[in-house]
Amino acid sequence: MSRRELVVLGTASMVPTRTRNHNGYVLFFDGMGVLFDPGEGTQRQMTLAGVSATDLTRIAITHLHGDHSLGLAGVAQRLAGDGVPHPVPVSFPASGLEQVEHLLHASVQGALADVVRQPLAADGVVPPVHGELGRKAGGPALTARRLEHTTETFGYRIFEPDGVSLDPAALAAAGVAGPDVGRLLADGSLVVDGRQVHLAEVSVPRPGQSVAFVMDTRLCEAVGELADGADLLVIESTFLHRDAEQAGRWGHLTCRQAARVAAQAGVRHLVLTHFSQRYTDPEEFEREAREEFDGELTVAADLDRVPLPPRRRAAP
Template sequence: MSARELVVLGTASQAPTRTRNHNGYLLRWDRAGLLFDPGEGTQRQMLFAGIAASAVTRICLTHMHGDHCLGVPGVVQRLSLDEVPHPVHAHFPASGQEHFTRLRYATSYRERGDLREHPHDRDGVVARDEAGSLEVRRLEHPVEAFGYRLVEPDGRRMLPEALARAGITGPRVRELQARGELDGVRLEEVSAPRPGQVFAFVMDTRLCDGVYALADRADMLVIEATFLDGDRDLAHAYGHLTARQAAAVAAECGVRTLVLTHFSQRYTEPGRFAAEAREVFGGELVVAEDLMRVPVPPRGVVGQPT
């Protein structure tokens, strides 16, 4: 199992279908588990996917429409039922505080989980820990909405052959990493730059500056493609993107892996989304399906904008 992967729990938009549950996406990122936009039925989808409640460390909501948040009550109550020992941090637009409170306490239950709320109302970094910096950017939708961007800091990759030549092994490697120099050997001499990875999550929005800021040089971009381009006027009217628009953003921003999702129930042929996206995007393309697992691409040089 990849240490970094996207587990797709649901891919529908406003209405679920026989094959697509409401939204839900769990990003496994080393020891962190970020649950994005859990729509109705997410707790059951987690069961099907083999995802325990204890895997969740953050809940991130883009906005307060039902297909993006009606799964919160079940997930939150499961945290208490399973007595998840670690704190779980919840991020959501501050304008949705009343809705989140109602979701959190939708029914009576014995609250044993440690859920910590972090409402936000502007662009910027909303959390920073060993996983990296979690940033938000404002989107354009009929209700206030924000997208998310997880940025791992740049680091260095140790070179085993160089370490062996320098006679540095075992615990002394960590000592060198911590100090930057050991016995006359500099860290730069036995390591190489390792670019940090970037994950971006964009839902329910028209094209706007926030979309491009979130997608910029992302290793993986998960983005809504509610409509096909023939319905782009309808997409704009309702505050959504087409598959072609999402793919064009990915191409311009140098995205490595593009994951299209949040499909309108009006379309029954997923291949049409892939065909439309391929007209403008040449990188790794995934048309998401429920319970799919998508590995975050290995570290490397992020592609340049085309």
Template structure:
């Protein structure tokens, strides 16, 4: 199963209808929780989800609306005795904050929590200045963004593969275990893998929170199937957005258009705006592809393969 479960869509201040941030990405065997803000444990319950499947947690930065739910999630993982390791990625410069949140209160620590601080060589030019780790779903990349404190965006990229064509396999008399041998070796006698299969591009998704416009926003979003991106402000407050390191809905949509994004998910809305449809109206002026205005507890399926 591949889907995004939206747990919270507010920005600094939650509302009656929007919880603080929280996003659960289910990508086959990889289940990633992004930015668990305050109340995430309860939102998981309301969404009918358990913490047990979570394989890793990605924190973009240590502002409260993106990380104050981390203690509750980690303690619940321990309470439920999740049997596998859970890796936590977070900005290396926020190690002090991670340590505080990791043991914010007393509890029986029965979980295997693996800290994986994110950092990139400060002298390396973008986009080579990237943090990368291989997961069961593909490569997880983190790039620094432009905000008031150290902040990273994340991208998950599935490797390209090939789809076997049954009619061509039959035509060459290849069946059963021989198919697996052909896939592993790339050739079976005179038959090559290319002769009985077609390319299957890997899918990708990017998660971009709390940033002003910068090159790495576009690098993370480039060609992804699903872009989850903050749109805290509307264009009428673009000056304020730039001052505090945030995006407008129009800017987020421009990123999607220029980056060739297939499906755009707008989230992280300021409580100052009473009519959420204005975000969609503004984004529509810049991007004519599918747009989802994220709502709490919403499930967003991955786009079909290209």
């Protein structure tokens, strides 16, 4: 059975607190296990959350500020120490290549994991690498979109193309069974007992799902584009709106801005995170977000597990 779940490893912004670790998020999407923004302490948080190194198929870094990247050194060492057999690509803004190399060689160790560097210089699809798990033709795609922060930053979106679900009763009635099912999916039609059977006769539309990941950024066009129609939006909410002037100065979103984006984009489940240490009451974020957004809402806490919403129904 496919697994589609967000595991929250940490929810603090620049300064971790007694209850909030630096950033870190693992998205399980069928065969993919994507670690986003491994801040300091990510390796320990993975252990607490029950996420193993072999679960990770990719690392995606939005930018190279420490609260989003310092944990890369420990995670890379863990990948090597656990003997992870598959390559683990790491995508990041191209301007951060020097910092990524320093992190990957931050300690004296023997074997190195097969961490494939993928510096990003432009918007678009992040291509799979040879041997990457969970990425296949026609399957979920990972895209990157440039954001507006105080350093080069990208947001990410994982989306699954629309497809079809087969109707077992219709297949049986049409006499399609065994290897013919695969041929019908591949070719769109086949001949059974002298009759042409089309895929549309024995299937129903299956809308694809999408997850958007938006970290440090000012409000900009790309935020809405990444969030558009997302089943799950994980987005920074560093400041409450009473501190909007500071948010703008430091290239961050307020809770109200994030919630308004989610409402306007038709997001189904909004996950707020990346909170400044100045705030101690999570309910303040809940109240402010509810002024703009009436969908499913999670004010994230460390070690939360957030399942993707059930698949949307296809339009009749």
